Amino acid sequence: MGDSPVTFTRIRTDHAVNAVRLRYIAxxxxxxxxxxxxxxxxxxYIGPWPSxxxxxxxxxxxxxxxxxxxxxxxxxxxxxxxxxxxxxARRQIAAFVRRLQTRQQGQPLSARVKLxxxxxxxxxxxxxxxxxxxxGEQPVRAQVAAAFVHEASQALRARLGEQIARLTNxxxxxxxxxxxxxxxxxxxxxxxxRKIVRRxxxxxxxxxxxxxxxxxxxxDYDCHLFVDxxxxxxxxxxxxxxxxxxxxRLVPLPPPPAPVTPLTIDPRPVPQxxxxxxxxxxxxxxLPYRFFRDAATGxxxxxxxxxxxxxxxxxxxxxxxxx
Numbered sequence: 001m002g003d004s005p006v007t008f009t010r011i012r013t014d015h016a017v018n019a020v021r022l023r024y025i026a027x028x029x030x031x032x033x034x035x036x037x038x039x040x041x042x043x044x045y046i047g048p049w050p051s052x053x054x055x056x057x058x059x060x061x062x063x064x065x066x067x068x069x070x071x072x073x074x075x076x077x078x079x080x081x082x083x084x085x086x087x088x089a090r091r092q093i094a095a096f097v098r099r100l101q102t103r104q105q106g107q108p109l110s111a112r113v114k115l116x117x118x119x120x121x122x123x124x125x126x127x128x129x130x131x132x133x134x135x136g137e138q139p140v141r142a143q144v145a146a147a148f149v150h151e152a153s154q155a156l157r158a159r160l161g162e163q164i165a166r167l168t169n170x171x172x173x174x175x176x177x178x179x180x181x182x183x184x185x186x187x188x189x190x191x192x193x194r195k196i197v198r199r200x201x202x203x204x205x206x207x208x209x210x211x212x213x214x215x216x217x218x219x220d221y222d223c224h225l226f227v228d229x230x231x232x233x234x235x236x237x238x239x240x241x242x243x244x245x246x247x248x249r250l251v252p253l254p255p256p257p258a259p260v261t262p263l264t265i266d267p268r269p270v271p272q273x274x275x276x277x278x279x280x281x282x283x284x285x286x287l288p289y290r291f292f293r294d295a296a297t298g299x300x301x302x303x304x305x306x307x308x309x310x311x312x313x314x315x316x317x318x319x320x321x322x323x
Contacts, residue, residue: 072110073097079117085149089113092153093131096160100135110134113156115149118308128307129156133163140167141219145307159220166217170210171260174217176244189309191283196275196303198312204234204300209247212237213261223289225302225314230256234300234316236291237263248291250300270300275313278303282311
């Protein structure tokens with residue numbers, strides 16, 4: 001059977017046996033396929049299989065014979081997601097990867113898909129689908145929410161196409177307003193019960209605001225924390241305002257020279273807060289994130305709302321980043 005993975009489909013043994021018997025009876029009666037299409041060879045009987053076990057179907061046998069990038073698509077699921085839905089998501093992204101590989105002329109591609117099903121009955125869009133695609137060493141990320149896995153899988157594939165288009169045309173900013181449905185918070189946690197459930201610390205990248213805007217778009221972020229290479233300031237670029245891109249620095253400074261991205265500049269100073277004070281401010285405003293100067297480190301920090309209704313905190317590793 002080789003080293004390629006085998007996908008199995010759940011079938012009932014009596015159905016498989018009946019199908020073989022019907023084909024045999026039809027053959028004995030002299031039935032043939034229409035002349036307009038060649039006769040299909042009968043499917044070999046692959047039993048006996050105990051009732052309720054797994055047997056490979058004709059479709060899966062054909063898939064094993066094709067060498068595609070679908071083997072590089074790994075799917076992880078959290079919550080109650082059935083195998084058929086997870087396989088549908090894998091096929092959707094695998095098809096996208098195959099087409100993209102053809103355009104990239106054989107450049108190595110791989111993808112990871114994560115499907116999360118909320119257990120809260122009040123969630124309007126309970127399925128969150130996220131894909132992380134790597135084109136060589138270039139990461140691309142997409143995230144969508146939907147009512148069902150099939151719907152989320154199709155939307156995720158379309159969203160990845162938008163990310164690739166943005167990456168291919170870095171001088172063309174993403175349209176604003178988007179004209180589509182933005183990702184909404186799937187779960188609502190009452191004020192006072194929200195907690196910081198995830199903390200991420202990393203070395204900030206030194207780059208221009210244009211490059212930061214591109215990174216934010218192709219990674220499907222609402223905002224992106226970086227070090228402005230023109231000023232050395234910890235800065236945040238985010239999607240808001242009349243142009244869709246706004247730049248905020250720890251210390252207000254003049255606009256960057258001749259940016260390609262249509263930026264607006266936040267003239268207000270960034271407040272100095274602790275993480276607990278930032279949580280209190282975000283609770284009172286219901287904004288999706290809060291950029292502030294950490295009272296302990298003096299570095300730029302972002303508190304953001306997660307899809308599950310709680311908070312995540314992005315901090316620096318304490319160094320000045322790298323150019």
